[in-house]
Amino acid sequence: MLRQTPRFLLGRASAAATRWIRPFSTDLPSETGGDSKFIDSWKKTIPNIDPPKTPSAYMKPRPPTPSTIPSKLTVNLVLPYDSVLSAKEVDMVIVPASTGQMGVLPGHVATIAELKPGIFSVHEGNDVTKYFLSGGFAFVHANSVADIIAIEAIPVDRIDPNLVQKGLSEFQQKLSSASTDVEKAEAQIGVDVHSALNAALTG
Amino acid sequence: MAMIALRREGRRFAAPLISNPINPLRSSLASSECAFTCLPPNKIAYVIREQVVLGVRSISTQIVRNRMKSVRNIQKITKAMKMVAASKLRAIQTRAENSRGLWQPFTALLGDTPSVDVKKNVIVTISSDKGLCGGINSTSVKISRGLHKINSGPEKESKYVILGEKAKAQLVRDSKKDIELSITELQKNPLNYTQVAVLADDILKNVEYDALRIVFNKFHSVVQFVPTTSTVLSPEVMFNAVLENACSEQGARMSAMDSSSRNAGDMLDRLTLTYNRTRQATITTELIEIISGASALEG
Numbered sequence: 001m002l003r004q005t006p007r008f009l010l011g012r013a014s015a016a017a018t019r020w021i022r023p024f025s026t027d028l029p030s031e032t033g034g035d036s037k038f039i040d041s042w043k044k045t046i047p048n049i050d051p052p053k054t055p056s057a058y059m060k061p062r063p064p065t066p067s068t069i070p071s072k073l074t075v076n077l078v079l080p081y082d083s084v085l086s087a088k089e090v091d092m093v094i095v096p097a098s099t100g101q102m103g104v105l106p107g108h109v110a111t112i113a114e115l116k117p118g119i120f121s122v123h124e125g126n127d128v129t130k131y132f133l134s135g136g137f138a139f140v141h142a143n144s145v146a147d148i149i150a151i152e153a154i155p156v157d158r159i160d161p162n163l164v165q166k167g168l169s170e171f172q173q174k175l176s177s178a179s180t181d182v183e184k185a186e187a188q189i190g191v192d193v194h195s196a197l198n199a200a201l202t203g
Numbered sequence: 204m205a206m207i208a209l210r211r212e213g214r215r216f217a218a219p220l221i222s223n224p225i226n227p228l229r230s231s232l233a234s235s236e237c238a239f240t241c242l243p244p245n246k247i248a249y250v251i252r253e254q255v256v257l258g259v260r261s262i263s264t265q266i267v268r269n270r271m272k273s274v275r276n277i278q279k280i281t282k283a284m285k286m287v288a289a290s291k292l293r294a295i296q297t298r299a300e301n302s303r304g305l306w307q308p309f310t311a312l313l314g315d316t317p318s319v320d321v322k323k324n325v326i327v328t329i330s331s332d333k334g335l336c337g338g339i340n341s342t343s344v345k346i347s348r349g350l351h352k353i354n355s356g357p358e359k360e361s362k363y364v365i366l367g368e369k370a371k372a373q374l375v376r377d378s379k380k381d382i383e384l385s386i387t388e389l390q391k392n393p394l395n396y397t398q399v400a401v402l403a404d405d406i407l408k409n410v411e412y413d414a415l416r417i418v419f420n421k422f423h424s425v426v427q428f429v430p431t432t433s434t435v436l437s438p439e440v441m442f443n444a445v446l447e448n449a450c451s452e453q454g455a456r457m458s459a460m461d462s463s464s465r466n467a468g469d470m471l472d473r474l475t476l477t478y479n480r481t482r483q484a485t486i487t488t489e490l491i492e493i494i495s496g497a498s499a500l501e502g
Contacts, residue, residue, distance in 0.1 A: 038318035054315040080396040083304030147308030
């Protein structure tokens with residue numbers, strides 16, 4: 001496939017010239033040993049204390065980019081208080097990027113997208129699960145892994161439409177009566193979120 | 204008169220010799236003995252008579268009893284602290300475990316680069332505000348000092364950003380000039396994401412750096428925590444680090460309080476033994492006195 005070509009070429013070039021200190025961030029390291037340079041310098045300077053661990057030691061290593069496009073996309077949807085989806089294999093996800101809806105299929109090019117409040121849908125065969133995200137980031141890696149980071153994510157069927165309407169009108173009122181910049185910005189955020197919620201419920 | 208008093212006193216001195224050899228009161232008695240020998244004889248009698256009036260006879264048992272009371276109180280406190288830590292741990296452990304997914308995308312994307320060699324280094328040390336929690340704070344301080352040592356030289360410099368009272372107290376002593384920012388009372392309210400996000404924002408805005416390392420204790424089990432350094436500062440990573448450290452703190456406090464209540468129990472057992480032996484010895488001596496007095500009268 002074409003998406004593999006630059007990686008292949010670059011890999012050749014870099015191997016000949018210098019060792020990459022860090023491989024391409026989209027091209028995840030398949031094994032995560034500790035940073036040997038750090039461990040060596042630590043042991044030289046402070047021999048009596050063990051070097052501290054790094055977070056990657058606690059992480060399940062991500063798979064390397066396969067040569068053929070896999071049939072499934074691995075999705076992680078994480079929140080500060082929960083991991084809603086953890087390494088779930090799905091067919092497609094649609095994320096509410098700030099530049100518009102973005103569908104992510106297996107083998108998508110590596111992308112980082114900012115998310116706006118909106119619907120995040122997970123397609124799994126004929127099943128479609130919809131979540132409302134309050135905004136965040138989506139990292140799509142070349143190895144068909146997508147990480148979605150959000151502050152809040154709620155299944156759409158748990159949202160009460162009446163409360164959304166009420167909140168929307170409340171914040172619209174606040175926006176019109178806001179005097180300071182801070183109040184205005186707060187009200188604007190409220191209006192944005194509630195209209196996104198409203199659109200998600202009606203649309 | 205003085206003779207009687209001296210005899211009484213002699214009995215008192217003999218009592219600890221009869222009782223067990225590990226008498227904790229030996230030292231206090233020895234010092235009072237010494238004080239007596241320094242005085243002229245008539246003064247000794249006076250001092251002794253006064254002490255007899257104040258109930259000098261039971262002084263040895265009284266001291267042990269007071270000591271037992273205070274040890275029992277300490278044990279009560281440590282037991283209560285253990286209970287509190289256990290319940291706090293349960294609440295915070297689920298939150299820390301749920302937040303573990305949050306930093307993984309960032310580490311996957313940016314990786315870990317603890318060996319990065321740049322000019323301006325900042326070490327964010329996360330510690331607790333309260334003490335009595337084992338070695339977690341000194342561990343993070345030691346690791347931070349190590350990182351500081353590695354990353355400071357003629358052309359590079361390292362600064363500390365400190366979260367929590369305890370690491371501040373330890374680092375202020377020798378590296379006061381390197382402390383850039385210190386934030387305390389983080390855990391006054393239960394930790395929440397918004398608060399930590401604001402905090403991370405604060406650090407990112409107010410501190411100049413080329414590379415930043417967060418030092419915290421990652422929670423493994425109640426008795427085990429692993430010092431960890433992370434090189435990505437985002438609110439998400441910070442949130443998990445703060446939660447993990449708080450969780451380790453409660454775990455460490457729980458095990459520390461558990462062992463101190465056990466130690467207090469052991470001490471109480473030893474003191475009870477001493478107390479009973481001393482009491483028994485006094486009773487025996489008194490009985491012997493009465494019996495020998497009675498038999499002297501008969502004879």
